[in-house]
Amino acid sequence: MTRPAGSGLSDEERYDQGMAVRREVLSDAHVDRATANQTELTADFQDFITRVAWGDVWSRPGLDRRSRSVAVLSSLIAHGHHEELAMHLRAALRNGLTVDEIREVILQSAIYSGVPAANTAFRIATEVFGDDQA
Structure with missing residues (x-):
């Protein structure tokens, strides 16, 4: 343990x-x-x-920061915490995720959290990363 x-x-x-x-x-x-x-x-x-x-x-050794960011993004999308999502989209880049990987996390969330939640997440990601990235 x-x-x-x-x-x-x-x-x-x-x-x-x-x-x-x-x-x-x-x-x-x-x-x-x-x-x-x-x-x-x-x-x-x-x-x-x-x-x-x-x-x-966040300091525990069980997951690296990239994995923690994936978990956080998924949870924030599922719960509709939009302000925190924008902040953690930027953090995910700092933790080594690419925009393409973040796109996949959001797309995956459409299946388990719903299309409207993913739609909002894509809108927020576009605002955070710009039209060319998201």
């Missing part, structure tokens, strides 16, 4: 690990915007996602 990536780490160490991964996957510019927009209301949530989503789950 694979131990959680954050096992044995303090909350501060998990946060630091998570922030490093978050910056690598989403870009410094994105993370800087998110932290600059943090409020007293959202501070605990930002800490939580940095420690848990990025410091624990």
